Amino acid sequence: MALAVGIRGLTRSLLRPWVRVPGPARGRTEPAAGGGDGVRCFGSPRVLVEPDPAAGFAVMKMRNPPVNSLSLEFLTELLISLEKLESDKAFHAIILTSDCPGIFSAGLDLMEMCGRDPTHYAEYWKAVQELWLRFYLSHLVVISAINGVNAAGGCLLALSCDYRVLADNPKYAMGLNETLLGIIAPFWFKDTLVNTVGHRTAERALQLGLLFPPAEALQVGMVDKVVPEDQVLSAARSELAQWLAIPGHARQLTKSLMRKPTADRLLKERDADIQNFVRFISRDAIQKALRVYLEKLKQKKT
Numbered sequence: 685m686a687l688a689v690g691i692r693g694l695t696r697s698l699l700r701p702w703v704r705v706p707g708p709a710r711g712r713t714e715p716a717a718g719g720g721d722g723v724r725c726f727g728s729p730r731v732l733v734e735p736d737p738a739a740g741f742a743v744m745k746m747r748n749p750p751v752n753s754l755s756l757e758f759l760t761e762l763l764i765s766l767e768k769l770e771s772d773k774a775f776h777a778i779i780l781t782s783d784c785p786g787i788f789s790a791g792l793d794l795m796e797m798c799g800r801d802p803t804h805y806a807e808y809w810k811a812v813q814e815l816w817l818r819f820y821l822s823h824l825v826v827i828s829a830i831n832g833v834n835a836a837g838g839c840l841l842a843l844s845c846d847y848r849v850l851a852d853n854p855k856y857a858m859g860l861n862e863t864l865l866g867i868i869a870p871f872w873f874k875d876t877l878v879n880t881v882g883h884r885t886a887e888r889a890l891q892l893g894l895l896f897p898p899a900e901a902l903q904v905g906m907v908d909k910v911v912p913e914d915q916v917l918s919a920a921r922s923e924l925a926q927w928l929a930i931p932g933h934a935r936q937l938t939k940s941l942m943r944k945p946t947a948d949r950l951l952k953e954r955d956a957d958i959q960n961f962v963r964f965i966s967r968d969a970i971q972k973a974l975r976v977y978l979e980k981l982k983q984k985k986t
């Protein structure tokens with residue numbers, strides 16, 4: 685099995701990043717995220733970036749409708765956006781949010797894990813690992829403004845941020861619900877949750893596949909703040925001020941000190957983790973469970 689799949693190679697072949705965005709932002713100057721100083725939005729088909737270099741941050745909006753499921757292309761575009769902002773000294777922070785009404789993210793794209801071949805599963809999982817590692821260890825301050833339901837892999841992405849603001853809407857539940865699909869959260873998903881909410885809460889949440897509505901998410905520490913829906917972005921911006929007031933090198937080193945041991949566990953056994961994933965996801969019983977789950981999602985509509 686070819687494990688040496690290169691996301692950068694994929695990136696080059698699939699995307700032309702940093703084209704002016706299609707859709708709503710095309711051809712006009714969007715107000716910048718914080719200052720409205722005429723800085724242009726940029727991005728890729730599935731990720732809209734609203735930069736505010738004067739204020740030192742950018743708002744990164746996920747827009748992979750209908751549910752921001754984390755397909756291989758979408759993961760790649762998120763990585764490119766992150767890399768671009770990380771390599772520009774004007775930016776010290778990102779606010780990650782969604783452009784899809786009512787949905788932050790439905791998690792990993794089930795179509796990437798169902799009915800494909802082992803090479804594809806390996807390539808996909810490597811991209812999932814990469815996204816987590818890059819967000820988890822980013823030297824930028826990353827705050828998620830969670831404006832919708834947020835399941836499994838989407839929740840992992842939010843848990844990788846430094847601070848989480850959740851919109852107060854009972855429909856916007858979030859959690860690592862893998863067991864409800866008959867699959868399991870890998871150890872680094874688990875570690876990220878444990879680091880956020882503690883061992884006991886994580887154990888119960890993972891075994892039961894709990895999706896926490898806002899009040900409960902706040903109570904267990906899965907999110908840091910719950911605010912009225914129309915204030916999620918402004919609350920994230922206000923919070924940023926506190927993080928950006930800290931000397932950057934001190935904050936970054938402290939973040940690394942806190943997070944490196946967790947990331948190192950995966951870095952040390954990345955290929956083995958990919959092989960475990962491929963073996964697990966290729967099992968007939970797991971493929972069947974995913975198909976049944978997808979079917980249930982579709983039947984819900986009828």
Ligand SMILES: CCCCCCCCCCCCC/C=C/C(=O)SCCNC(=O)CCNC(=O)[C@H](O)C(C)(C)COP(=O)(O)OP(=O)(O)OC[C@H]1O[C@@H](n2cnc3c(N)ncnc32)[C@H](O)[C@@H]1OP(=O)(O)O
Nearest residue numbers: 753790791792793794795835836837868960961964981982
């Ligand atoms: C021995 C041990 C070894 C262990 C080794 C480790 C192995 C590791 C194991 C594997 C680990 C995998 C980790 C997986 C992580 C994940 O993230 S799995 C995904 C989990 N996500 C969910 O459960 C959410 C599913 N979706 C929903 O609940 C709902 O869609 C929603 C988000 C609440 C939105 O609802 P609504 O607005 O009503 O939209 P829908 O009509 O339901 O959906 C619209 C269309 O989108 C499709 N869709 C939804 N979610 C996904 C998805 N995650 N992936 C792909 N597609 C999705 C849905 O089917 C609809 O499609 P159409 O019917 O074609 O329109």
